[in-house]
Amino acid sequence: MIIHHPILGPRDAQEFVYLGDAALMNRPDGMTAGIEEFHDWLYNRDNPAGEHQELWYHEQGDRSWLVVTRNTVTHEITKVELARDVARSKGRSK
Amino acid sequence: MRYSGFRVIAEALTGHKGWKPVWRDPAPQPEYDYIIIGGGGHGLATAYYLAKEFGQARIAVLEKGYLGGGNVGRNTTIIRSNYLLDGNEPFYEFSLKLWEGLEQDFNYNAMVSQRGIINLIHTDAQRDAFTRRGNAMRLHGADAELLSREQVRQMYPWLNFDNARFPIKGALMQRRGGTVRHDAVAWGYARGADLRGVDLIQNCEVTGMRIENGRIKGVETTRGFIGAKKVGVAVAGSSSKVMAYAGMRLPIESHVLQAFVSEGLKPLIDGVMTFGAGHFYVSQSDKGGLVFGGDIDGYNSYAQRGNLPVIEDVAEGGMALMPAIGRVRLLRTWGGIMDMSMDGSPFIDKTPVEGLYFNGGWCYGGFKATPASGWCFAHLMARDEPHKTATAYRLDRFLKGRMIDEKGQGAQPNLH
Structure with a gap:
């Protein structure tokens, strides 16, 4: 698989480390969330067959975190964004 | 009937x-x-x-x-029960006893073959860990044996015992493990x-x-x-x-795991061998093909097929352990979808x-x-x-x- 890095261009997926569903970015607020909400965030997954947004870390590159939109049935990658930009678009400061 | x-x-x-x-x-x-x-x-x-x-x-x-x-x-x-x-x-x-x-x-020939499985040891720390695991297995009524380097050499003299990174120092063996059709x-x-x-x-x-x-x-x-x-x-x-x-x-996440079989060879491996440090395990089918695999690809997938980097990784693991297979040709590779739990x-x-x-x-x-x-x-x-x-x-x-x-x-x- 080739991941089109928004800054570095096309890179082999081997250069990256895979973390999982990009929903892991949406960690509940530790001061208010209950144990069930935290459990759901950490352990449960949608695990779709089809389009999936996921976190890839460019370990052997610029060490940026990316949000890659990829089809889990065909392995086709349709969108690659910096995780930072995705977080900011949701109103986060970083 | x-x-x-x-x-x-x-x-x-x-x-x-x-x-x-x-x-x-x-x-x-x-x-x-x-x-x-x-x-x-x-x-x-x-x-x-x-x-x-x-x-x-x-x-x-x-x-x-x-x-x-x-x-x-x-x-x-x-099949094995080495947890x-x-x-x-x-x-x-319990599963191994049912096998x-x-x-x-069920009056059907499933070719259950208890040919033994060995997990290779490369370091003192790994020997300690496998000793502990073997003891745990025996406490639950399973069989486990710790093999020395020389015992492994008697079984498979053609392994690369002096690999610079992962020299073979012994193995944990379960003789009742094996393969099934x-x-x-x-x-x-x-x-x-x-x-x-x-x-x-x-x-x-x-x-x-x-x-x-x-x-x-x-x-x-x-x-x-x-x-x-x-x-x-x-x-x-x-x-x-x-x-x-x-x-x-x-x-649960769904991941793809690849597997491989080589062309048919004369008898080479009479049991199952795992080289965990090198992401490689192997046995030989009754038709002579080396049946082997390694790690999952590592990303969510429902595709029943993997990608080339893992094929390369598995082949490298195989070569590190068994230099003799260098000219063996791969017959088939395929993938299956695993429920990977947390x-x-x-x-x-x-x-x-x-x-x-x-x-x-x-x-x-x-x-x-x-x-x-x-x-x-x-x-x-x-x-x-x-x-x-x-x-x-x-x-x-x-x-x-x-x-x-x-x-x-x-x-x-x-x-x-």
């Missing part, structure tokens, strides 16, 4: 005209007492033991494609279930579940609605898809929906578990309480802090 040596000779002398189809092809009934979703190894074993050991009737197995067409036909056929943790080892030892009597039990396991269970009146319904995909007042009423399928008092789901690889029909999210261990449990039961999360260890998985799932469905070897496989164990994490990796499915 009962199979025997006499029967084979009699058929040979009469032109093999007496063989009948091994199972019926029934149309679905409007309602059953038990529906098992998934006609793979675990689903067929569940139906078989429900009928045979738990005396239940009116059972159907619903299969989207053909019987045994999923992971039971795509694995590398290894460390209390939640796992008794279950897998030992399986062919007599995987397709025959599905066929044997299917035939055994069919003979006891179980309806095996193929080309019948479940497309929804009918749940009323928190209780399962039946399943919607491509062949219409089928009512049921109890429904068991055994569709590892696609668990999240099917359980979503009941509104459940699971602690602690690397499976689930056999009830669900919040009354009458709906779940079996899944087998990671890449589902094949060896087939008999015990079927037995324990049947036990749970028939008696509404877990079998004594499967009490730890709860869906709520992450919430309760009772993970069964053999590798200690935490909630990172692609590292288990």
Whole structure:
């Protein structure tokens, strides 16, 4: 698989480390969330067959975190964004 | 029809005209007492033991494609019970004991071959860890032996014992481990279930579940609605898809694991060997092909095929361990979809929906578990309480802090 890095261009997926569903970015607020909400965030997954947004870390590159939109049935990658930009678009400061 | 040596000779002398189809092809009934979703190894074993050991009737197995067409036909056929943790080892030892009597039990040749499995040791720390694991196995009634470097050399003198990074210092051996003809396991269970009146319904995909007042009423399928008092789901690889029909999210990611077979060779390896440090394990089929594999690809996938980097990684592991295979050609590679759970261990449990039961999360260890998985799932469905070897496989164990994490990796499915 080739991941089109928004800054570095096309890179082999081997250069990256895979973390999982990009929903892991949406960690509940530790001061208010209950144990069930935290459990759901950490352990449960949608695990779709089809389009999936996921976190890839460019370990052997610029060490940026990316949000890659990829089809889990065909392995086709349709969108690659910096995780930072995705977080900011949701109103986060970083 | 009962199979025997006499029967084979009699058929040979009469032109093999007496063989009948091994199972019926029934149309679905409007309602059953038990529906098992998934006609793979675990689903067929569940139906078989429900009928045979738990005396239940009116059972159907619903299969989207053909019987045994999923992971039971795509694995590398290894059986073993070399686990460390209390939640796992008794279950897998129960499974190995069932393997030992399986062919007599279901009157089918599954080619169960207890040719022994060794896990290679490269460091003092690894020897300590394997010693501990071997002791845990023996405490639960399994067999385990620690082999010295010289004992391993006697078995396989052609291994690369002096690899600079991972020199071979010994091995943990389980002599009762081995291999089984995987397709025959599905066929044997299917035939055994069919003979006891179980309806095996193929080309019948479940497309929804009918749940009323928190209780399962039946399943919607491509062949219409089928009512049921109890429904068991055994569709590892696609668990999240099917359980979503009941509104459940699971602690599971689907990942692809590749496997490989080489061209046929003369006898080289008479057992099973794992080189965990090099992401490589291997055995040799009775046809002579080296059957081997390594790690999962590491990203969510439902594709049943992997990518080239893992093929390269596995081939490098093989070359590091066995330089002699350098000119052997690869015959085939393929992939299967694994339910990777959050602690690397499976689930056999009830669900919040009354009458709906779940079996899944087998990671890449589902094949060896087939008999015990079927037995324990049947036990749970028939008696509404877990079998004594499967009490730890709860869906709520992450919430309760009772993970069964053999590798200690935490909630990172692609590292288990």
